[in-house]
Amino acid sequence: MREVSPDIFKAYDIRGLYEQDIDGDVAELIGRAFAHVLADLSGRKVTSLTVALGRDMRLTAPELAARYRDGLVSEGVTVMNAGQVGTEMLYWLVGSRDLDGGLMCTASHNPKAYTGAKLVRKGALALSGDSGIQDIRRLVETGIPDSLGGGRAETVKIYDEFQQAALQFIDPKAVKPLKVVVDGGNGMAGPMVGPLLEQLGLDLITSYWRPDGNFPDHEPNPLLPENREFIIRRVIDERADLGIAWDGDADRCFFIDDTGRFVDGDFLTALLAESLLARAPGATVLYDVRASRAVRDVVRTHHGSALMNRVGHAFFKTRMRETAAIFGGEVSGHYYFQDFYCADSGTIPALLVLELLSKTGKRMSELLEPLQSRYFISGEINSTVSNADSIMNAIERRYSDGRIQKLDGLSVDYRDWHFNVRASNTEPLLRLNLESLVSEADMERRRDEVLGLIRG
Numbered sequence: 001m002r003e004v005s006p007d008i009f010k011a012y013d014i015r016g017l018y019e020q021d022i023d024g025d026v027a028e029l030i031g032r033a034f035a036h037v038l039a040d041l042s043g044r045k046v047t048s049l050t051v052a053l054g055r056d057m058r059l060t061a062p063e064l065a066a067r068y069r070d071g072l073v074s075e076g077v078t079v080m081n082a083g084q085v086g087t088e089m090l091y092w093l094v095g096s097r098d099l100d101g102g103l104m105c106t107a108s109h110n111p112k113a114y115t116g117a118k119l120v121r122k123g124a125l126a127l128s129g130d131s132g133i134q135d136i137r138r139l140v141e142t143g144i145p146d147s148l149g150g151g152r153a154e155t156v157k158i159y160d161e162f163q164q165a166a167l168q169f170i171d172p173k174a175v176k177p178l179k180v181v182v183d184g185g186n187g188m189a190g191p192m193v194g195p196l197l198e199q200l201g202l203d204l205i206t207s208y209w210r211p212d213g214n215f216p217d218h219e220p221n222p223l224l225p226e227n228r229e230f231i232i233r234r235v236i237d238e239r240a241d242l243g244i245a246w247d248g249d250a251d252r253c254f255f256i257d258d259t260g261r262f263v264d265g266d267f268l269t270a271l272l273a274e275s276l277l278a279r280a281p282g283a284t285v286l287y288d289v290r291a292s293r294a295v296r297d298v299v300r301t302h303h304g305s306a307l308m309n310r311v312g313h314a315f316f317k318t319r320m321r322e323t324a325a326i327f328g329g330e331v332s333g334h335y336y337f338q339d340f341y342c343a344d345s346g347t348i349p350a351l352l353v354l355e356l357l358s359k360t361g362k363r364m365s366e367l368l369e370p371l372q373s374r375y376f377i378s379g380e381i382n383s384t385v386s387n388a389d390s391i392m393n394a395i396e397r398r399y400s401d402g403r404i405q406k407l408d409g410l411s412v413d414y415r416d417w418h419f420n421v422r423a424s425n426t427e428p429l430l431r432l433n434l435e436s437l438v439s440e441a442d443m444e445r446r447r448d449e450v451l452g453l454i455r456g
Contacts, residue, residue, distance in 0.1 A: 011425040015116030031071020033139035047076030052102035054090035057211030073151035086192035095341030109221035109247040128314030185220035189246035220248030252333035257364035269329025286328030290433040
């Protein structure tokens with residue numbers, strides 16, 4: 001039997017290098033194990049399950065998606081194959097048709113050589129390392145019972161239905177003919193979001209809009225500064241109102257304001273929260289432990305309830321349901337919506353921001369200025385370490401006079417500044433996010449002080 005590396009089973013998904021870590025045989029094993037785990041989670045027989053399947057534009061995706069399908073079908077599962085779609089379209093298919101689960105063949109924002117799978121159960125709730133993914137690993141390692149057989153696969157077309165559903169989140173007639181630069185990163189944004197943006201009558205300037213798993217222009221990860229240099233230059237050169245970039249599987253979007261400045265995810269969360277609370281006064285909004293206090297303060301100012309949450313889409317989706325939150329946002333560009341099965345979307349935030357700019361008549365930089373002039377954030381800073389636990393202990397001792405929380409990593413709060421340090425789930429890294437409410441210089445001084453403890 002093919003030996004499978006345990007390292008591919010991550011906190012939020014399955015991911016590894018094509019052939020070295022995940023080949024067709026491994027994909028089929030994962031598909032078979034996923035069927036059994038879904039049955040255990042639902043309390044139903046494997047042969048009664050219906051599971052959605054999708055794939056992104058990676059060169060290896062057709063082969064591996066076919067093997068995931070074969071694994072599911074061999075266990076008696078009915079597979080609804082949506083073909084090449086954005087990840088959120090797979091979530092939408094699971095939620096809208098009340099399916100038992102879904103498997104998206106994708107490596108998200110990772111480089112060309114990677115492949116993987118994002119897995120959800122009924123309600124588009126994500127499997128995670130805490131729930132489901134390690135069960136799949138154990139089944140793969142210990143051996144799966146003989147295949148039951150009897151499954152089947154059918155092809156479904158969902159683009160039109162998905163796009164109609166996404167458009168319900170805004171008033172399309174309210175959107176003005178803004179000049180917008182978009183960068184699809186040769187991922188799934190072009191076919192998924194493109195038709196909606198064209199319907200809105202925008203002055204649309206498209207770049208890297210065609211899916212291409214070779215990623216000939218840049219890697220599909222706009223969080224890395226080198227991958228957004230192009231769109232920043234283009235926004236400035238075109239004197240555009242806005243820039244929008246997506247990651248590879250297009251479930252995250254990122255914004256560039258009219259001055260060419262990257263919009264931090266926590267500030268974008270605050271803007272979207274304000275807009276959504278106007279429609280649902282008193283509602284709950286989730287934000288992650290790394291976020292600026294801007295999110296909490298904006299939500300409270302607009303009479304909402306702000307709740308801090310662990311980082312990761314599996315944890316957000318679960319707690320969205322538990323708290324009936326209407327919206328949740330992560331610094332990393334994941335935005336979750338109650339009316340979208342609590343799933344993350346790269347389409348809906350883009351539509352909401354276009355509507356917000358149109359209705360307020362303000363430029364993006366004007367909307368952000370009150371936040372950027374009051375909240376001074378470091379952004380996420382990664383440090384390679386070999387002794388994460390001892391460093392975290394040293395930080396906790398050094399800042400023991402602050403308010404300590406351990407919801408996710410170590411969070412330390414003072415009246416006018418705070419920070420969070422988390423260990424990476426996949427690499428020997430500590431990740432620091434720090435904020436000062438005093439000044440940029442104060443943020444930099446405190447950032448360097450904490451980094452001194454981390455890096456020695």
